Amino acid sequence: MSDNDSGKRYGARYGKRIRSKVSEIEKDQKSKHECPECGSDSLKRQAKGIWKCEKCGNKIAGGAWRPKTKGKSMVERVLEKSGEE
Numbered sequence: 891m892s893d894n895d896s897g898k899r900y901g902a903r904y905g906k907r908i909r910s911k912v913s914e915i916e917k918d919q920k921s922k923h924e925c926p927e928c929g930s931d932s933l934k935r936q937a938k939g940i941w942k943c944e945k946c947g948n949k950i951a952g953g954a955w956r957p958k959t960k961g962k963s964m965v966e967r968v969l970e971k972s973g974e975e
């Protein structure tokens with residue numbers, strides 16, 4: 891009865907894992923990353939998938955939480971199509 895219930899509500903079971911993952915992501919999100927353009931650690935997350943270098947102003951599209959992902963993200967493709975500002 892309640893056993894069946896807890897089986898369905900797996901959310902709590904995975905809570906810890908997800909929470910640690912989230913804090914990892916948050917750390918990553920807040921920390922600065924290396925700009926591929928000028929090489930300085932000034933790359934900051936602007937929005938989901940958008941990273942901007944505070945030093946040279948280079949704007950790149952990447953992963954939602956990290957500047958680089960394997961392959962191209964959808965955002966990256968969209969940005970490529972729309973061209974730069």
Ligand SMILES: [Zn+2]
Binds near residue numbers: 925932944946
């Ligand atoms: Zn830069």
